[in-house]
Amino acid sequence: MLRKNRFLTLLVLVALLVSACQPIVAPVAPEPIALPEGGAIVQTNDIATYYEIHGAGEPLLFMPGDFRTTEDVAELTDLLAKEYQVIVMDPRGRGRSSDSAAPLTMDLMADDAIALLDTLDIEKAHVVSWSSSAVVGLNMAMRYPARVDKLVLHGPNYTVDGLTPDHLAWFKALTIAEMVPWFEEQYNRTAPDPDHLPIILTNFQDLLLREPNYTVEMLSQIEAPTLVIDGDLDDMIVREHLETLAAAIPNGQLVILPELAHFAPFEDPVAWTDAVLAFLNEPVAATAQIIPR
Helix, strand or coil, X not given: CHHHHHHHHHHHHHHHHHHHHCCCCCCCCCCCCCCXXXXXXXXXXXXXEEEEEECCCCEEEEECCCCCCXXXXXXXXXXXXXXXXXXXXXXXXCXXXXXXXXXXXXXXXXXXXXXHHHHCCCCXXXXXXXXXXXXXXXHHHHHCHHHEEEEEEECCCCEHHHECHHHHHHHHHCCHHHHHHXXXXXXXXXXXXXXXXXXXXXXXXXXXXXXXXXXXXXXXXXXXXXXXXXXXXXXXXXXXXXXXXXXXXXXXXXEEECCCCCCHXXXXXXXXXXXXXXXXXXXXXXXXXXXXX
16 A cells, blocks of 8 residues: 555656746737728727727717627728718627616717717817717707717707608517527627627616607707708608708708608618719708798
């Protein structure tokens, strides 16, 4: 028994000696996530925000709406970048931007956009926004008037009842189980945490059923020249709501694109971008202009 114990002890000592002679190998670090050209991630408020910069000229902050991301608006970004320096960002919880436990509000997302401009040392920028992000653009113009040069709002609503009754009822009835398959493939391409999708969908649905709640008086305080734009076939936003919104803003315009719907930027990117650039490039109008349906 004694000999057996001595033999085992000898084996252990030999093993320790051999291992001590091996070169020390550092643990392999995981490969960093490759970002598209022009893309970067910065800390803004309590999240990591992904953004890209394209083109040169006056700064233009481009905010995709709903669950669209920088990837989804690449064609539109390229068209706008022919004349402007376009900063396009993924809103919190979508694309490559992270999320936090903070309740999702329009104020919070507007603060994120302002924080990104601060990080980039941009004092003032044009803001181009679509759908739900158009509400964020409105919020920025009201709460940070000195930071918004010209404002473009595609298919916006300034109160929840600006959504058509049919669309609002449909959206209220949607379950998260129904929504996940619609966005899963798109979301998982770039999301830092794919398991977060049901949570952000829940938060997003809740947000759009309770915000925005702006008044005509609040809209009348907006200083930035504003373009309200939409397709004439939009069945998600009440037309009279858009007209009231454009008329309430002191230097507001309403442009209705023929034979296009709520998704006009993607149905006809060139026609949509031409209308946006025409507004951004024109001198500030003295009075509001409404182009009828």
